Amino acid sequence: AAQSPSVIVIGAGMSGISAAKTLYEAGIKDILILEASSRIGGRMLKADFSGYTVEMGANWYNSGGPVANPLVDLAKKVNLKSYINDYSNIAENTYKQEGGLYPKKDVEKVDEVATARDEYCSNFSRKLSRNKKKDVDVSILASQRLYGRPPLTPLEMVIDFFHNDYEDAEPPRVTSLKHTYPRAQFEEHGEYPHFVMDPRGFEVVVQYLASQILKKGSPVQLKLKKVVREIAYSKTGVTIKTEDGSTYSANYVIVSASVGVLQSDLIQFKLTLPMWKRMAISDFSMTIYTKIFIKFPYKFWPSGEPGTEIFLYTHIQRGYYPVWQHLDNEYPGSNILMVTVTSDESRRVEQLSNAAIQAEAMAVLKKMFGDKIPNPENILVPRWGLHRFYKGSYSNWPANYNQEKHDQLGAPVGPVYFTGEHNSNKFLGYVDGAYLEGIATANDLIKCIKGKGCKGDKNMEV
Ligand code: FAD
Secondary structure, eight states, rough: OOOOOOOEEOOOOOOHHHHHHHHHTHHHHHHEEOOSSSSSOOOOOOEEEETEEESSSEEEEEOSSSOOOHHHHHHHHHTTTEEEOOOOGGGSSSOOOTTSSSSSHHHHHHHHHHHHHHHHHHHHHHHHHHSSOOOOOOOOHHHHHHHTTTOOOOOHHHHHHHHTTTHSSSTTTTSSSSSHHHHHHHHHHOOOEEOOOOOOTHHHHHHHHHHTTSTTTTTOOEEEEEOOEEEETTTTTTEETTTTTEEEEEEEEOOOOOHHHTTTSSSSEESSHHHHHHHHHHHHHEEEEEEEEEEEEEEOOOOOSSTTTTTEEEOTTTSSOEEEEEOOOTTTTHHHHHHEEHHHHHHHHHTTTTHHHHHHHHHHHHHOOOOOOOOOOEEEEOOOOTOOOSSSSSOBBBTTTHHHHHHHHHBTTTTEEEEEEEGOOSSSTSSSHHHHHHHHHHHHHHHHTSSSTTTTGOOOOO
C-alpha cells in the first residue's frame, strides 16, 4: 500500500473540494483526493463549442435573496462572467405544436393559473411541514390536484414543465411537495439567474477553491484518473482500491460521488453498507437534464428586443423539446440555440445519435420558424445519464421519501463519510448545495477527529 494519509476524499467536484478545504482550514491537512476523471470540477464542466465556451453541466447561480449565496462571493473572487436571464416574457414567446405563436393573453391566463397554483403548493407545503406529529408528504402533482386545477392541455403542460421540470428535471408526479416547495433556492438565494458565460467555465470556481489547498508546500495531494472501485472499511480505517490497481489507506474517507454513482456498481463497499443505507441510496432520484446546443450560420429567431431569449414549444408529448433559449446576449454573433429536455426525454435522447437528435430538433424549429431555416453547423449533446462517473445530472427529492431517510442518505457508516449535492436539505441539485454540504460533512468529521463524537460509530451494525 502507498502512504497513509488520514483522510481520503473521493471526487474533486464542488463538494469534495469544499470538504477538503474545510478539513485543511481546521488543521487536518493529511488529505489525499482521488478523482476518477482527468480534471477538477465534476458536474461543473465546460466545453468548447465552435469556438465558444459553453457549460455542459451547471450553468446558473442565483442572487438577490435574503440569504447570502456563497457562490455570489466566490464568483466575485474569480471575476466570473455571467449574464442575468430574463424569463418574464414567455407569454409572448410560446409556440403551438403546428407552428405559430399562442395569443399572448392565452398564455398569460395559463401562466397566472400556474403561478397561483405554485403559491397554493407553497402554502400547503408549509402547512405539512408545521405538522410535526405526522410525517406526511405528497407529490407536487397531488398538491396541484388538491388545488383543483392540475395542468391538462398541451399549453398547460408546457407552462407546468417550465415551472417545475425545468428546475427539478423530473415531473411533478415524482417530486416531493414538502421538500421542494417553497423553492429555497429562489426564496433564500434569490430570483436573479446568472447564466455563466466565462471562457474559463463555471468550473474555475472549484479550481480556485482547490488552488488554496494544493498550493506549493501543502501536504494535500490530488491524484487524477483514479477510479475508485472498492472501499473496504472497519472501525479503525479504510483501504481503497482504484481501477489501475493502486491501494490507499487512511483513517477516514469522504465519498462525494453522485447518488447516481452510489446506485450503480462502480464502487464496491466491503462490508456491504447496511440495508437502511442502501435503501436510502436506492430510493432517491437521480435525474437527467440535457442542454442541447445547436449552432447555425445565421439567426432566424426573434432577437434584439428584450424578452425574446427564452421561448417555449408546445407538444402533445409532454417535455418534447419544450424550452429554448437563444444565446445572442451571452455570445453575441454566435448564432447558438440551446434546447433543454429532462428526465425520460433525456433518457430517450441520450440513446439517439447526434444526427437523429438534430433531425428532431430541426423538425421542431421548422414548425416554429418555417421550412426555410438553414442547416445547423454543429450540435453538442451532453450525455450525463450514460456517464459512469455521474449517472445523471443531479438529484431530486421524490414524494414519500421522508426526512429520516434523507438523513440516512447523508449519514456516515463507521469511518466512511458521505457528501455531495444530494445530501443538501434545501439546495439539493445545485452547486451551492454541493458547496455547503462539503463544509457540513467536513465539520462532522472534524468533530469526530477532535474527539467530540463520531456520528459513524453507531452506524456500523448492519
Ligand atoms: P460532482 O460534481 O459529481 O463531483 C463528484 C466527483 O466524483 C466527480 O468529479 C466525479 O468524477 C468523481 N467520481 C465519481 N465516481 C468516482 C469514483 N468511483 N472514483 C473517483 N472519483 C469519482 N447546479 C446549479 O447550481 N445550477 C445549474 O444551473 C445547474 N445545472 C446543471 C445542469 C446539468 C446538465 C448538470 C449535470 C448539473 C447541473 N447542476 C446545476 C448541478 C451541479 O452541477 C451539481 O449539483 C454539483 O456540481 C455537484 O457537485 P458534487 O461535488 O456533489 O458532485
